[in-house]
Amino acid sequence: MARQELARFLRDRREDLRPADVGLPTGPRRRTPGLRREEVADLANMSVDYYVRLEQARGPHPSPRILDSITRALRLDPAERTHLFRLAGANPTPPAGPSRQVRPYIAGLLRRMPEAGAVVTDATYDVIAWNPLAEALLGDLREVPNLARRRFLRLSPYEISGAEEFARIAVARLRSAADRYPRDERLAGLLAELHAGSEEFTEVWNTDPVHTPGHRVKTAAHPELGRLRLNCDVLAVPDDDQQVVFITADPGTASARALRHVLRRTA
Structure with missing residues (x-):
């Protein structure tokens, strides 16, 4: 019975996905x-025969490593991942690392809000998606994509007030991420780098802060636009342990006019 339930779950989840959801071309009708079985097998780095046997309830009990590969291939959220492990008769292990895939509807949200700067950060504060206005406000996000690294190692010329408050928020989030993803080498490397390069980071870390993001009003010193009064609001994406940060200005203000100027230039 358990194998049949696992097979049904895999089929249902595969058929719910579209090629665009996993970065594949749509191709002919x-x-x-949903996806083809061979596409899932390729995404999961396993043989097509092995995956087909799982969907037909003929395969062996998959190992946690195989289950994590299937999790990534089928874009399972944390609750679905736990369900998959239980169907396979395995104890859910801590995820290897935070999700760094941006769901299509989140990417679409960034495009539909051109008058707001918007970035998506994963649980380690890596910026994994952004829109043109956000890049104009924050600088080259490809060169230094991690907001915690930019803040604590002073790697960005773009200064924003309330940095002490962000320091506490960032450390609280990174401590939580370290608890959830103890096997993530990228996160471990980031924390080691921040501890080695920033006394402030270590001092804040040792206080074990408990801070959550919300609505904030901040003043930014932009190299070209001067001082800007900006609103920062955070939308949590709990299924993927991600956050979307929206940056706006109050209508009719000089900061709003500066953002419109940037919009015309980026367009």
């Missing part, structure tokens, strides 16, 4: 909904 498909006869069946």
Whole structure:
């Protein structure tokens, strides 16, 4: 019975996905909904025969490593991942690391809000998606994509007031991430770098801060636009342990006019 339930879960989740959801080209019209089995097998780095046997309830009990590969291939959220492990008769292990995939509807949200700067950060404060206005306000996000690294190692010329408050928020989030993802080497490397390069980071870390993001009004010193009064609001994406940060200015203000100027230039 358990194998049949696992097979049904895999089929249902595969058929719910579209090629665009996993970064594959849409291609010609498909006869069946969702992804093909060979596509899932390729995404999961396993043989097609092995995956087919799992969907047909004929395969062996998959190992935690295989289950994590299937989790990534099928874009399972944390609750679905736990369910998958239980169907396979395995104890859920801590995730190897935070999700760094941006769901299509989140990416679409960034495009539909051109008058707001918007970035998506994963649990380690890596910026994994952004829109043009955000990059104009924050600088080259490809060169230094991690907001904690930018803040504590002073790697960005773009200064924003309330940095002490952000320091506490960032450390609280990174401590939580370290608890959730003890096997993530990228996170471990980031924390080691921040401890080695920033006395402030270590001091804040040792206080074990408990801070959550919310609505904040901040003043930014932009190299070209001067001083800007900006609103920062955070939308949590709990399924992927991510956050979307929206940066706006009050209508009719000089800061709003500066943002419109940036919008015209980026357009």
